[in-house]
Amino acid sequence: MTVTPETGTPPTRGKRPKQGEPVIDRALSLLAVFSDRRRALTLSELARYADMPAPTALRLIARLVAWGALERLDDGRYVVGVRLWEVASLSPRGHGVREIALPYLEDLFEVTRHHVLLAVRDNEQAVLIERLSGKDATEVAYRVGGRAPLRSTAIGLVLLAGADQQFQETILKRPPENEPGVPEMPEGQLRRTLSDVRRTGIAMIRRTVPSRTVSVASPVFDAQGAVVASLSIVVPDGSTPPNVLAPAVRAAARAVSRNLGYQAEASAGVRTHSPG
Amino acid sequence: MTVTPETGTPPTRGKRPKQGEPVIDRALSLLAVFSDRRRALTLSELARYADMPAPTALRLIARLVAWGALERLDDGRYVVGVRLWEVASLSPRGHGVREIALPYLEDLFEVTRHHVLLAVRDNEQAVLIERLSGKDATEVAYRVGGRAPLRSTAIGLVLLAGADQQFQETILKRPPENEPGVPEMPEGQLRRTLSDVRRTGIAMIRRTVPSRTVSVASPVFDAQGAVVASLSIVVPDGSTPPNVLAPAVRAAARAVSRNLGYQAEASAGVRTHSPG
DNA sequence: ATGCTCCTTTCATTGGTTGGAATAGTATTG
C-alpha cells in the first residue's frame, strides 16, 4: 500500500508517506475496522484495513490491549475487549435509554412474542440499541449495535420525524436510496408521512425483504420533549394487524418517555402537534 | 511516571511534569474517568480526574468527539458516545455471549419473574453483561456494565471455579475482603465450595445486603469446554427455594452452552469433573 | 468593579511517534 513510485529527491533514508495523522485518530481507526463480519482480526489484517504499517499498528494495539479496549485471543487474533464494552455501557444514548426502556420492551415482547426494537439516531442513521426476539422469531435484518436507514424503516421514520427541522431538510433533499423490499417514497409523500408520524405518534412500514413483515414504531421523548429514541415492533405480515399493535407500541413508548421525565401536556385524545 | 527527580540543569523555561506518557494512554484515561456516578463531565472535570492540563485534555477530547467516542451535550458537558457503544457491541465476551444467551435469559425471567444475570470474568472481577429485571423486582446491587467480586457472589464463584488453576490460587491466597452482608469464607471452605461448584454446576449464596436474597448461578461453557460466562438468578430469601431454582438455572446455562458449541461428553447423571 | 472559574487559542520546545529494515516464526507449496 501507499507506495509512491516517483521519488523526486533521492531520500537519504526512506520517506514517510502518510505521516501526520494524530495518534488517536489512528488508534480509533483501528477500532473502526471491527465490524459485524470482522469480529476477530490478526495484526496484519488490522494494519491493512486501517491502512498503516504493521509496526505502527502493533504499537498502538499493544496500548489498546494493555488498557483493555482490545483483547488478544489464544490464536493471536484481536477482538474488542470487555473493558471497552464496560465504558461504552455508560453511554446515555446507548445503554442509558436501554436500561430505562428494557422492562417495557419486555412487557411488549411477552404480550406479542415478536421482535421488539429500540433505536436512537446517530447522524444519518438509526443505531439499534436493543432487540428482543424469541428463539423462533421471524428473520429480521438488523442486529443490536447495527445501523438502519432513516427513511425506509418505521423505527427510522420516527427518529427522522423527531429530528430538528434543518436536519430533516438535508435528508429530504437527498435522492432516494432505493432499498430493496420497501417502496421508496418521493419527497412529497415522505413529507406527508413524517407529518403524520408527528401527529399520530406512529410510523408504519411494510417490507418484503428479508421476509414479509410489518413494522410499527413510536417515538420516545425526553424531559425536554425531544425525540431521543424510537421503539418498534416487527411482526410477520398478515399476523396481528398494525392497528391492533399501534396502541400497545404507543403505550410502551409513552411509558418509557414518562420514565425519562417527559410530561405530556394534554392527556385526552391524540395530540395535534408535538412540542419543539 | 518516568520523572527524573534530579534535574542537573535548571530548566530555562517551565518544567514538563508528566510529559512522556503515550497519547493513547492519555486518551484512554479520559474514557476511564467516566463511571456509573460520572456519566456527564465538563472539560475541567475530565482534565482534573485524568490528571492533565486542560488544553491537552481539550485537544484529545476534540478528537474523541470527532470520531464519536464521546458526545457533547448542549450544556457543554461530555458523555460517552453511541459510536463507541456501537464498536463495543462487537465485543465477543460482551454482547457476543449476551446475544446468544438472551432468549434463554428471557425464558428464565418470564418463568420466575426475578432478576436474571449474565456475567463474564475480567481479571479479578465479574463484569455484568446482562440483567433482566421486572419493574417491581427486588433491589439488586449490580448494574449492567458494573463489576462484582468473584468470591462473595454466586455468579462470581462460578467464574472463579471455572478459571485456570493458577489464577484460582492467586485469588485463594488473597486475604478475605469482608464484604458486608455475606459471610466471608476461609480458604479451606472456599476451596471446598469451588470444588462443589465444579461438580454440581451450581453455586449458591445468601446475602443480607442490600436486601435478603438468595443467588443461584451456573456456568456457561464454550466449544472448548472453558467457562466463558456465568448465569444467575437472584430471588428474595424465603420465596422460591434454591433447590427448585437450581435445575432451571442449570438448564438455561446448558442451553446457552450448547448454542456456543459446547458438547457435554456424558449425558447421564452429574459429571464428576469438568474438562480442562 | 473585582475576583473567580471554565473554556479556548496560541506557539516555541521536545520527546513520543514513526516506519523502513532486519529477524524470527509459521504455514503453504513444489
Add this chain to the structure above:
DNA sequence: CAATACTATTCCAACCAATGAAAGGAGCAT
C-alpha cells in the same frame, strides 16, 4: 526439505505531532 510467502516482532535514527504555560475571552458571583 528447500523454497516461497506470509505474519509477527524488534530495532533505531529522524522528525513532526504533541505538549502545556501563558494569555485572552466569556460567564457568573460577590
